[in-house]
Amino acid sequence: MSHRIFNFSAGPAMLPTEVLEKSATALVDYQGKGFGIAEVSHRGKEFEAVNDEANTRCKQLLGLGDTHDVLFLQGGATMFFTLIPMNFLHTSADYLVGGEWSKKAVSAGKDVGAINVVATSEASNFDHSPASGEWKMSDKADYFHVCTNETVHGHRLPTWPKHPNLVVDASSEFMSRPHPVKDCAFVYGGAQKNLGPSGVVLAIVRKDLYPKQKKTLSKLWSFKDQAENKSMVNTPPTFGVYILLEIFRWLEVQGGLAAMEKRNATKAGLIYSVIDGSNGFYKGTVSNKEQRSHMNLTYKLPSEELTDEFIKTAAKSEMVGLKGYRTVGGIRASAYNAMPVEGCQALAQFMKDFASKKS
Ligand SMILES: Cc1ncc(COP(=O)(O)O)c(C=O)c1O
Known part of the structure; x- marks a missing residue:
């Protein structure tokens, strides 16, 4: 394996x-x-x-x-x-x-x-x-x-x-x-x-x-x-x-594309609900929530230092590729079709733990 x-x-x-x-x-x-x-x-x-x-x-x-x-x-x-x-x-x-x-x-x-x-x-x-x-x-x-x-x-x-x-x-x-x-x-x-x-x-x-x-x-x-x-x-x-x-x-x-849509909505929902429930610790970068992507989930932390620490600590928990694009900064978690629900569950839990330690 x-x-x-x-x-x-x-x-x-x-x-x-x-x-x-x-x-x-x-x-x-x-x-x-x-x-x-x-x-x-x-x-x-x-x-x-x-x-x-x-x-x-x-x-x-x-x-x-x-x-x-x-x-x-x-x-x-x-x-x-x-x-x-x-x-x-x-x-x-x-x-x-x-x-x-x-x-x-x-x-x-x-x-x-x-x-x-x-x-x-x-x-x-x-x-x-x-x-x-x-x-x-x-x-x-x-x-x-x-x-x-x-x-x-x-x-x-x-x-x-x-x-x-x-x-x-x-x-x-x-x-x-x-x-x-x-x-x-x-x-x-x-x-x-x-x-x-x-x-x-x-x-x-x-x-x-x-x-x-x-x-x-x-x-x-x-x-x-x-x-x-x-x-x-x-x-x-x-x-x-x-x-x-x-x-x-x-x-x-x-199950085809309809099944993928459902699964991707579940995955994205796990991350967005942590952002929305974080009392502002995480801030989504998209101003119109209706348009939030189900593939590329972007958000910011209160400072660049915390962003760096988040990325490094996540990597130790076997979650990589989280750095945002250079013109946007923050975090970009891409959860394409191949990302299992467990991956988003793990990231959501990590985000909750990180926020409660740092806020
Ligand atoms: C939406 C979109 N269009 C175009 C491109 C450019 O793709 P390529 O590097 O294959 O030319 C990308 C690459 O990330 C993309 O995300």
């Missing part, structure tokens, strides 16, 4: 032990064949079967039919918020800015063309996402880009907005709850939070976008070409895709 501790890292992040163990076996000896899955051609029958099954299971989990393609590509979410305007920005695009990641997406978009920021919460250091009533949408946007869970600031859009061409960066909440992906134009996410190792991006593209796609410099950057080639214009990140497949199988065993 492997030694595993509670790793609250924001990403790359904890993966389910069962998935890692199965993947480790497949890395050395795939289905008793005497070679590992990372050692065979991506055009061979073994990897082709992995790719196809991962594709089918992904669609099943997200309730997708024939209207959308699933892509497993390399490059990271940053590459995707760069490629999306390269492919689809003709006149102008609308962007909601609620945190660091949506701000970075705007900056990548501006390198390509005109971006309309419909609203931003930067003036309050992104302590919430602007309410839909404040959004100044344009009439003729090619698409509307949102980041539905801001990893750095710890807030999410409780429900995904509706828009005829909604583009979603779902990196830090992908498959943590059911998503209306079938109503979206494009959804993407780096795998390294909920889905697998870094190096793979899961992207879902609505097929009717292809005729609107601009001519890119290479087939590598064209979603249409990638879809036609089953994500294999060049060699895909084969082992990463294999781990994604194991994650999809694991998610089904857990």
